[in-house]
Amino acid sequence: xxxxxxxxxxxxxxxxxxxxxxxxxxxxxxxxxxxxxxxxxxxxxxxxxxxxxxxxxxxxxxxxxxxxxxxxxxxxxxxxxxxxxxxxxxxxxxxxxxxxxxxxxxxxxxxxxxxxxxxxxxxxxxxxxxxxxxxxxxxxxxxxxxxxxxxxxxxxxxxxxxxxxxxxxxxxxxxxxxxxxxxxxxxxxxxxxx
Numbered sequence: 001x002x003x004x005x006x007x008x009x010x011x012x013x014x015x016x017x018x019x020x021x022x023x024x025x026x027x028x029x030x031x032x033x034x035x036x037x038x039x040x041x042x043x044x045x046x047x048x049x050x051x052x053x054x055x056x057x058x059x060x061x062x063x064x065x066x067x068x069x070x071x072x073x074x075x076x077x078x079x080x081x082x083x084x085x086x087x088x089x090x091x092x093x094x095x096x097x098x099x100x101x102x103x104x105x106x107x108x109x110x111x112x113x114x115x116x117x118x119x120x121x122x123x124x125x126x127x128x129x130x131x132x133x134x135x136x137x138x139x140x141x142x143x144x145x146x147x148x149x150x151x152x153x154x155x156x157x158x159x160x161x162x163x164x165x166x167x168x169x170x171x172x173x174x175x176x177x178x179x180x181x182x183x184x185x186x187x188x189x190x191x192x193x194x
Contacts, residue, residue, distance in 0.1 A: 001026075007033070059128070061104030061121055062086050077101050081136040082125060082152065084108055084145065088138065100136075103128065108144040109151055117151060126155065134162040141168045141186070 003011060007029055014025035032040055056062070057069035063086045064070070071089075079100030083089055089102050107120040129135075135156055139145035153163045169187025170179055179187070 056086075056104075060102050061106055061124070062089050062102060072101055075099060075101050077128070078131065078133045079136065080125070080128065080132055080134075081138050082149075083138050084140060084148075092138070100134075105139070105148065108139055108148040110144045110147075120148070122152060122155070125152070129156065129159060129161060132161055134164060136164050136166065138166045 002008075003026075010029045010032070011022065011025045014020055014028050015022055017025075020028070032043075035043075053065045054063050055065075057064045057072055058067050059072040060069060062069045062071065076099070080103050081092060081098060081100055082103045082105060083092070084105055084107065086104055089104070092098050092102070103121070103125045105120040105122065105125070107115055109115060109117055109120065125135075135152070137149040137152060139148050149165055153165075156163050167186075167190040168183070169190050170183060
């Protein structure tokens with residue numbers, strides 16, 4: 001469909017968001033057109049505020065509006081959970097179980113994409129290990145995530161610090177018959193005593 005230029009431009013900008021195709025962008029654009037000026041001004045102000053005030057924590061690399069995020073300020077640094085990106089922290093925080101701190105790598109080792117160990121925040125992780133009792137490697141269970149976890153484990157284990165990897169396997173509610181061999185194998189090897 002052909003749109004007037006301002007609407008077409010808004011739709012084009014909205015399609016740059018992850019998971020937003022042209023139809024969804026058009027729905028959002030029409031919704032914004034029908035919204036009150038106060039609501040659209042509030043949205044514009046919220047976007048501007050987040051771009052102006054949010055940056056990376058100087059300790060862990062998570063998003064914050066302070067120099068050091070609240071998690072780093074308030075929790076014991078004896079256990080560090082290493083993740084690929086800040087949105088992974090949000091997933092762990094929803095559990096309300098983890099009481100340690102985080103370290104965001106801002107990527108994973110990926111030779112195919114010309115990303116090596118010096119391109120992600122491994123050096124910063126190593127500088128945080130004084131007094132740490134455990135490092136939990138919580139990168140994604142894909143080729144790059146596994147390679148990154150193994151690389152980091154090889155660096156930290158000789159320091160006498162416990163290094164663990166999050167368990168992998170079948171998601172709750174799934175059927176064994178539909179699991180691929182790798183997932184089923186990981187579920188079997190990551191089993192726990194009852």
